[in-house]
Amino acid sequence: MKPKTLITAVVIILLGVLAVWLASGSFIADAGLRRSFGKVLLVIAAAVLACLAFLFSRALRDLAETRDDLGAFGKELAGGDYTARYIGAHHNRTSLRGLAIDLNEMAEQLEATARFMAAKAARLDAILNSMIDPLVMVDRDLWVQFMNTSASRVFSRNLSPDANPFPLILLTASEKTETLVRDANETGLASEQNVLLLTSKGRRNFDLVAVPVREEGESEFTIIIFDDRTEEHQLQTMRSEFVANVTHELKSPLTSIRGFIETLRSRKTANEDVRERFLEIIDVEAERLEQLITDILVLSEIETAKTDREQETFNLNELVDEVLLLLDDKASEKKITIDADTEGEGVTVTASRSRLRQIFINLIDNAIKYSNPGGKVWIRCTRASAERVTLTVRDNGPGIDPQYHDRVFERFYRTDRGRSRDEGSTGLGLSIVKHIAQLYQGRAWVESEPGNGAEFIVDLKL
Secondary structure: OOHHHHHHHHHHHHHHHHHHHHHHHHHOOOHHHHHHHHHHHHHHHHHHHHHHHHHHHHHHHHHHHHHHHHHHHHHHHHOOOOOOOOOOHHHOOOOOHHHHHHHHHHHHHHHHHHHHHHHHHHHHHHHHHOOOOOEEEEEOOOEEEEEOHHHHHHHOOOOOOOOOOEEHHHHHOOHHHHHHHHHHHHHOOOEEEEEEEEEOOEEEEEEEEEEEEEEOOEEEEEEEEEEEOHHHHHHHHHHHHHHHHHHHHHHHHHHHHHHHHHHHHHOOOOOHHHHHHHHHHHHHHHHHHHHHHHHHHHHHHHHHOOOOOOOEEEEHHHHHHHHHHHOHHHHHHOOOEEEEOOOOOOOEEEEOHHHHHHHHHHHHHHHHHHOOOOOEEEEEEEEOOOOEEEEEEEEOOOOOOHHHOOHHHOOOOOOOHHHHHHOOOOOOHHHHHHHHHHHOOOEEEEEEOOOOOEEEEEEEEO
16 A cells, blocks of 8 residues: 555544544543543554654655665766666655656666767768878867877877877977968868878878868867878879970980081081081981980880780790890990800790880890990899799999989989980980889889999899
């Protein structure tokens, strides 16, 4: 029975006792008996009052316990524990039963909302962390509040904004980035700027986009996207340098040719030997132009090709003999001795014969050009493994300083520009060798020291 029902019953009993006592004077004539009956009624009333006091104290105790339990339950909810529940809410007999049930229902709704928000945040994190471009979020004070996985990897700062936010300047080490964000916050519009930043891969060129996120007219935070444009800028620089170099290389022989043609047309010299000399120079310069254009076309073709379609099986020793026959006159003019290990069975490969011929022509011709008269050139072809072949061409010329070892494979780079032009070099031969090697998943490099000649090595997957 509920406490309220018990209390009601006790009150009714007391009222009944009181009514009986008041009526006892009319139906009990004996005074002694009436007094005894009154005492009995008093005892009954006292017992009933005692029960009433007990029930009331119990109700107060249950109410206090429920209040304390609900208080603790409320603190758990306020602390973010939405899985907490008030146990036995439906069995509670106090006046707080309805409140307990309502709080449980509210906790269930909060838990469902928290799960939904957590899933939504997880999806957002997954999207942001799957981005290739670094992304950083800063507050109005320019403190980093979030950065995706790409940003952590690129800047390699080992800082976690989730644990402890930090100033943007610590991440980018660039005042330009801070200025960009301030401009975006002031205007309320996206701002863009190209910035050179220090990253884990060295200095990289980024196009930055700062987008302010506004609430109630004020910027609450700003999202910064870092678009790495380093390769594009490098390609643009290489393209500009290439055009400038080609223009320069074409201009020199063209100027020479036009000068001699104008001299011949003016008929200022009637000496046949001089005229023949001029014509010979024009022919040499025209041949140089033709070779330059040919090398440019070859290089362009190699760079755009992914694989060589025209492949055949042949012996490298036979190919070396063909190239030596082609360059025999140049070697004889400088009395260069060529030591080619073409004896024995040699190395058989399946590849583009013309591509490998180009490698040997460029390397051997280069060795002959830079060898001193009476010098020597060594040529070796070896199979390094079942899939790798190594081609080596060595000379005993002046050698190359180690600081130029990588640069000699760049387009139009020459360690001795005057001598290269005198020898008829276009400055593209070694660049062609490097790109052919890359076409065959290999590489080309040089080992040399000043005064000790140079050894050019090409590793190919054949």
